[in-house]
Amino acid sequence: MYYFYLIFLLNVRGIFGFGLFSFDHGYRHITKLRTYNATILRNDEYRWIEQRLDHFDPNEKRTWKMRYVENLDYWKPNGPIYVFVGGQYAISDEIPIRYGYLHELQRETNGALIYSEHRYYGESIPLDIHVTDNLKYLSSHQALADLAHLIKTIKSSSTFETSKVVFIGGSYAGNLVAWMKLKYPNLVDVAVASSAPVLAKVDFFEYLEKVSEDYQKLGPSGCLEKITEIFQRYEQLLKTADGIEQLKKEENICGDTDMTKLENKQMFFMVKISIFQMRAQYGTPDVIVDHCHQIMDSSTPYLKRLYDDEPKLFRKYRNCIHYDYNIFINIIKTGSLVPWFYQLCTEFGYFQTTTSAKQPFTNNVPVNFYYNVCTGLFGSEFDEKRVKRGVEYTNNFYGGLSPNVTMVVFVNGDKDPWSRLGIVNDLSSDAPAIVIPKAFNCEDLLMDEPSDSDELIAARKNIKKLVKKWIGFGA
Template structure:
């Protein structure tokens, strides 16, 4: 917004198809989701810009696109595909490389707990996860785990997919806090002193009595039905199953979380929600085509600034070094996801973020002739 004020710009925020109210044919069926893709979204953006520039007020205006995370991908790709329409772009925290098994994500999460928490915290997390793994191998252990985590009696924790679902929700506890050193330190203190991990607030499958949660359901089949019925997660899942992957598995050995969330868990989510044809082969083919189309971490593009924070696990899929003088990259130390786009005022003491913002504004002004 500071950039917009300095260059006297109009800020417009178009809505991505299938997110919010912009649902083609008002239909979220699998058949209609065929019209959901980054290619279609970029074509929508092209049409939107052309429509706006028909107005006399904007017909000679320069166009700068901004985006963070997936929309950071779109910002870079819009400049690449439509250079005659898009004059410059800021691509923040953009995971430009599609990857089916994104095991690096949890590696970074583990490293951050060691760096901003402590080695003792890292080791305690590993100990707790190893205990979960051991408990799930016996009937007595399962009963103990169900008691400790208030797992619903009807949830069969002998079922492998239900065990994976348990780890899926538990890991959300960790991935939700890794952008903030203070949060990591606070939660590390809790983990070490209490010898436990609380994930309850993340479990969408709660069962209530008198408005109070009485148990927590880790049934994989129930989770699938919830995704089918509630559309808030379905569009993004579809894009990961058809274009991007981004599946945060535990298949690496370089983290403290044990290997109890395999990439096959996510493949099964795709097939169970969208149909048997959305299998591993289709997912990997979609990832391959995405990288071939856009260039992964080396897109053929100029007049784009790429920004990442080194605390952000998504930076592992981003552009971290200059592609050219006209496509520079900056990595902000001790910064999280899209930190350069967060609310920022004169009292903000983050000099590292401020330096990158100043650099970005200078480059964008240069590229639009100011």
């Protein structure tokens, strides 16, 4: 998911989206290429609740304040509580929580809406995120306990004590809603997990396989071959001094960037690949077709057309780009992305590598690159063994692709690269999987649009029907 946050750093227009190397996410991680007008949250809708710093150590007495939103616009007694779970981003008015089937369900069932912020993100900061030792209290396990305390507190009021509770979330937050139903079944009646990569994986080579498949199936003839040609040429140019000078001219790379360094070459490839990831994860079939036509248009140099896609993170001067690994690490260390990288390095992996031969981007972003990022950010102890141990624990603790849950619907778009780590087959009649043809990351959470496919619109209706059935609405 380093790519996810890289995509976020691209400053792409639009909202809703885990977010992240394709690392995000969630809803800044559900960054869309289409833009929605945001619903402004009123100041009186924000709430704060005191949480324990460590829910599992009785000797740890420190507490902190967690932020959440409470909206009662449609509330009537005995109505359900809809909990829209936040992931690795700040809750804000940039997230269209009052669009799509969530808004429709709230209105049609006279429900209350709670929108939660995850510990260590946004304004819900227990401790300084730039001190690595402070991050030991950051985990999905602790976040679930935060949500449990939030629901127990809300349900302790006579106003809500008889209300059914429905959890909804996308991407990493989709994981959380499924895991809430697994670990706290007495608190959660129904869960909708959208584009949830519930299987933690270190070497997530399948991600770029899916990107390749999307361009092959949706793009015009010759597109994938052209992408292969472009990346193989990059690889050849980076092998010689003359080639590097030629590449610097073509790609507007700053003259003082040392492109003989392996880690800088890897950064270069990672950034170039992220241009395709963004479109495969958050685009539409038309977006990929248009992108292919741009790539295949020989009248204009490829990168001249895509210069605006380059991350501002790497802009050193107005007219050049500085692909420097050490600068990248230092910027992450001092910025707000530290918590998500920490979770990736300690719980999930999700490292989108080029190790598969079934992709056109050459093999220049190996898994070792990500191990180096983890140790570079957090210290030598966050090495390969630590990453693998964390991923193994996550899958054992939550059940990977076979969580023992009911009243959970798992939703994926069949074009979403993250679906390779999601549940795409029914676990049972009460834990169905909905796979939406030609749909991308978390598209089911968005409002209907005229351009949406019949299958996407039907999937949203089906999700609503399941939720209403499971909470006994109208029964």
